[in-house]
Amino acid sequence: MKNDAASPTxxxxxxxxxxxxxxxxxxxxxxxxxxxAGLSHDEIDQLDDMVYTRKRLRRGDALYRTGxxxxxIYAIRSGFFKTRVTTxxxxxxxxxxSMAGEILGMDGISHDVHSCDAVALEDxxxxxxxxxxxxxxxxxxxxxxxxxxxxMSREIVRENGVMMLLGVMRAEERLAxxxxxLSQRLSARGYSALEFNLRMTREEIGSYLxxxxxxxxxxxxxFQADGLIEVDQKYICIRNLAGLREIYAHHTY
Amino acid sequence: MKNDAASPTxxxxxxxxxxxxxxxxxxxxxxxxxxxAGLSHDEIDQLDDMVYTRKRLRRGDALYRTGxxxxxIYAIRSGFFKTRVTTxxxxxxxxxxSMAGEILGMDGISHDVHSCDAVALEDxxxxxxxxxxxxxxxxxxxxxxxxxxxxMSREIVRENGVMMLLGVMRAEERLAxxxxxLSQRLSARGYSALEFNLRMTREEIGSYLxxxxxxxxxxxxxFQADGLIEVDQKYICIRNLAGLREIYAHHTY
DNA sequence: CGCCAGGTTGACACTTTTCAAGCCGCGTGG
DNA sequence: CCACGCGGCTTGAAAAGTGTCAACCTGGCG
Numbered sequence: 072m073k074n075d076a077a078s079p080t081x082x083x084x085x086x087x088x089x090x091x092x093x094x095x096x097x098x099x100x101x102x103x104x105x106x107x108a109g110l111s112h113d114e115i116d117q118l119d120d121m122v123y124t125r126k127r128l129r130r131g132d133a134l135y136r137t138g139x140x141x142x143x144i145y146a147i148r149s150g151f152f153k154t155r156v157t158t159x160x161x162x163x164x165x166x167x168x169s170m171a172g173e174i175l176g177m178d179g180i181s182h183d184v185h186s187c188d189a190v191a192l193e194d195x196x197x198x199x200x201x202x203x204x205x206x207x208x209x210x211x212x213x214x215x216x217x218x219x220x221x222x223m224s225r226e227i228v229r230e231n232g233v234m235m236l237l238g239v240m241r242a243e244e245r246l247a248x249x250x251x252x253l254s255q256r257l258s259a260r261g262y263s264a265l266e267f268n269l270r271m272t273r274e275e276i277g278s279y280l281x282x283x284x285x286x287x288x289x290x291x292x293x294f295q296a297d298g299l300i301e302v303d304q305k306y307i308c309i310r311n312l313a314g315l316r317e318i319y320a321h322h323t324y
Numbered sequence: 325m326k327n328d329a330a331s332p333t334x335x336x337x338x339x340x341x342x343x344x345x346x347x348x349x350x351x352x353x354x355x356x357x358x359x360x361a362g363l364s365h366d367e368i369d370q371l372d373d374m375v376y377t378r379k380r381l382r383r384g385d386a387l388y389r390t391g392x393x394x395x396x397i398y399a400i401r402s403g404f405f406k407t408r409v410t411t412x413x414x415x416x417x418x419x420x421x422s423m424a425g426e427i428l429g430m431d432g433i434s435h436d437v438h439s440c441d442a443v444a445l446e447d448x449x450x451x452x453x454x455x456x457x458x459x460x461x462x463x464x465x466x467x468x469x470x471x472x473x474x475x476m477s478r479e480i481v482r483e484n485g486v487m488m489l490l491g492v493m494r495a496e497e498r499l500a501x502x503x504x505x506l507s508q509r510l511s512a513r514g515y516s517a518l519e520f521n522l523r524m525t526r527e528e529i530g531s532y533l534x535x536x537x538x539x540x541x542x543x544x545x546x547f548q549a550d551g552l553i554e555v556d557q558k559y560i561c562i563r564n565l566a567g568l569r570e571i572y573a574h575h576t577y
Numbered sequence: 578c579g580c581c582a583g584g585t586t587g588a589c590a591c592t593t594t595t596c597a598a599g600c601c602g603c604g605t606g607g
Numbered sequence: 608c609c610a611c612g613c614g615g616c617t618t619g620a621a622a623a624g625t626g627t628c629a630a631c632c633t634g635g636c637g
Binding site: 156158159160162163164166177178179180181182186187206209210213216217220221223224225226227228230231232233234235237238239278279280281320321 | 409411412413415416417419430431432433434435439440459462463466469470473474476477478479480481483484485486487488490491492531532533534573574
């Protein structure tokens, strides 16, 4: 929708337009983390043809919602998302937080309809990967099939971890687990492992961890009082990583 | 390894031996529920070549354990399983209960190593599906690829539901959800939806639902006192399905 | 400048866990 | 055939952890 796109009849189309170039997997700096991980150069080039130009979402926008028809999975190019499921009576459970390089939408494959909402927690860019194209390409590129299976399996394993968290840990252990997980994923993306700004509210953290926002707040305060972290609203600085790990591992329930 | 197989040089091999026949997907009565669901006759025949003869497990045996190398997924032919993850300090969380026609082992795809244990809760038979064969066949048979994706996606969606359960429901709602889910799956397999025997202990139910066995027991007693169910140890008879549904839906937390 | 969402903190209520005792059913062995 | 032991289940009473409610603070934005 830029003015450029509506400019009068070019003699022949440019081989690559800038927007296209910027979305190609082959020169995306997330290619080692994202769907193309482990593919060869040639294979990634084939992926490029399939990944549609990026879509931008503003904070609060839904990438998809429960009940919407499923036809594509999405790779997060930049930004931050939450996924959530909602009960009949309106309460909801945040099922995960997703950041750059992670894949969303796989819940939709089972019934051709999405079974959760994915909502941007900050302005974000995503790459759309039409599922039927992915299926076709997975046949031509076995290592893509393999890697897509891994991505789905990883999601299953991740959810097992959350079930563990919700099932056997107590409030402070859950929060420690949450912070350590965030720290690890941020550092895997080249950000500081010890200092970051949360993108979600206390209520969203609470929903994810199965506790009330007040309990989240108290746990943060406790950690600060114990010198484990420094908190100022969304700002977090981890002062004692080992101490956090100890709380996390110390399931002496 | 039967004597038959070692018998002296048959003129030509039988087209089908009995054991083989019995494991083939094409004449398994679970084919509408299990991995072959939605495949054509011809396609199922191709699956037959891949599914290895069944393995028997006794109650208490592990189908696989955390840390074991992954190389196959498994279809439950008969019996009942639990899957569980274990913390460093030995506590564990039951992440699911599986019955005939359901697929186990997909957790292993992500890191080529299993990340949970699958344990038989009663004597069971399972079909082994080597993962590399599955990958190969999925390329030749696109509808198999599609269906395998569905199976994995369904597992993701199921886990979302469990997270909801653990995150927002209270004890009695969880138990109602558990009973309704069991009832629904049993009836989908032709068993009674209202009367069944539990295959797991109170402790296992509690681990799955994130509560202590005493709390499970109390909730059962409460349901019985309210005329919703009849309980006698493992025996359950649902007397008021609508009432159970009401408790389940009534997340007035 | 004032409003409002989001966050913190305190006091109290409630659910679930913990600890403890006892029961039941079943397989083993005298 | 019956006593015994043991795992699994139930129930009660007290303790602990979270949730609830309410007040207040803070920072950002119209």
